[in-house]
Amino acid sequence: MLLTQALDRAGTGVWAASSVLYFTFVVGLDAGQLGLLLGAAGVAGIAGSPLAGHLADRFQVRTLLIGCHLIRLGALCVLLVVTDFRVLLLLFAVTHLGDRAAKTLEMLFATRVAGERRSTYQALSRSSANAGYALGAGLAAIGLAVGTRGAYHVLILANALSFLVAAALVWRTREPRGRGLVAARPGDSGDSGEGERAPAAGATGATGASPWRDRGYLRFVLLDIPMNLDDSILGVGLPLWLVGHTEAPHALIPAFLVINTVLVVALQLRVSARVPDARRAAGAVALYGWMTLACCVFLATTPGSGVWAASAALLAAAVLATAAELMRSVSSWELAVSLAPQEARASYLGVAGMAQSVQKSAGPLLLTGAVMAAGPAGWLALGVGVAGLSLVQRRASLRRLDRLPAAPAPTGPVEPVEPVEPVEPVEPVEPVESAAKASQVPGLRP
Known part of the structure; x- marks a missing residue:
């Protein structure tokens, strides 16, 4: 694959x-x-x-x-x-x-x-x-x-x-086979022994779970749209800002793609190893916001700063945009999977995929029509906005993770349990014959 x-x-x-x-x-x-x-x-x-x-x-x-x-x-x-x-x-x-x-x-x-x-x-x-x-x-x-x-x-x-x-x-x-998008439920058979895959027990049609009625998940998808803006910043914002607002040479533009490609290929696995679960992924969302803010600050300093200073700032912005992409790549899909109910995961992930598609359509318009039109202040506003939304996304994701039910225990061959030896019968206690006799026993009252 x-x-x-x-x-x-x-x-x-x-x-x-x-x-x-x-x-x-x-x-x-x-x-x-x-x-x-x-x-x-x-x-x-x-x-x-x-x-x-x-x-x-x-x-x-x-x-x-x-x-x-x-x-x-x-x-x-x-x-x-x-x-x-x-x-x-x-x-x-x-x-x-x-x-x-x-x-x-x-x-x-x-x-x-x-x-x-x-x-x-x-x-x-x-x-x-x-x-x-x-x-x-x-x-x-x-x-x-x-x-x-x-x-x-x-x-x-x-x-x-x-x-x-x-x-x-x-x-x-x-x-x-037997490893669908949903986790096995207790009592589900992983393999019938005839090579047939057990049906997905939680298909949407079977359970009625729908991402379009899940306001918490839709909030996650909505907040995930600005968490994909690094793509437009690197592919649209950096080249157009260089050409229209800085004195940096145009030959620097291909270097942005080279930096991005080299760093992603070299560091993606290392970054992924540091984000093994959904809670770490939520922390990576916050880092995404800070990386994007730093990238925008560098871009805001480039106008009127000279050829060498502008070039250095633009290259630093490309590195930071790539670092934000690395954070996004280990957080967005991991949270999309972990925050989705296991019984309808495919439908939920399909809706989560809309975030990147919407960003690809709206991101360039946002950068060209609002951010770059406002000059350096536009970049600072964008960075602060993304950083703030990343903190909101982190907090919302952690709270939803806390409310999700624990994953069901994996089903498989049941280990044989050693038989328990029978317990010897206990001799019955003779009843107390009379109230007088009972009064002679310490701790008892007639």
Whole structure:
């Protein structure tokens, strides 16, 4: 599965680096059409996570994931021959819907496979994903340097090929038996002995549990949206702030991606090892807020500070944004899993996945329309706001963890109990014959 994710992200990196230029120079879309295209894709992506979680309660995750890869494969292939804007709008939305659904399904599958070691698996997953993104961006750079229509088509086909290979790898990956997203209840059989997996005892349809009626969990998802802003800060805020408000050289922009990729690959496992459970993950949320605040403070100091000082501050901000990402990567999904009721975990995790999708749509607008428009004060306000919300999220998460019922004891073969030796019968005590006789016994009154 890790190889599958790396290939998937490599293709996504190719597409992310070339799609805007493809639609602009090859298809011929204007700025308004391009904005509408990206906006529709973002809205469709928001729906992908809860839809995937809803379906995962009813069908095999493995089958759904293969379907997502094949849907994206078909949509990209059709893009090669379509120029009508309305059709492109639909295809691009379907591609992003499948992309967000696939990411959620990958994490659901990882939750099933990794069990209590999901934080370690998440670290390996993010490391492989970042390596895949870097590889994809490098391949895209070669195609963009050529710049011909044929080169763009090759890049699209490379992304489509990554989906095809990913689907084949998932098909060869066996889905674990008897280790669903829900924990076993006392009395549930883990394996019938005939190779059949015990049904998920807590599917949403069976229990009626719904994340949309759980106000506490929805509050967690809502607060998790600003806990994903490091993505927009690194990908949108830093480059645009450098170009429009500092004297730092534009050649510094690729260094942000290099710093992020290298640090995530090198440190993700070490950071994950320090956050083994949900309570530590709640502490990591608070650290996320402080890291983001420090990053915003550095950005606020860059205007008018000269080339070298601005460059150093921007690089420090990139390091801090990456540190915030490391905190987020070990806290967001761990809390999403731990705070969800075990009997409807897939549906809950699908809703939790919306936080990242909403941030991807609203985060760039927040940075460009409000934060950077307000100048240095905007960055300081953003940092203080995220830090404050991170403390609220930490406290709310800990309180919900305290209220959750204890996990049921694992079921398995019952150890034989040694027979208890029979107790010798006790001789009956002769009754007291009379009140007078009873009065002679110390401590008794007639």
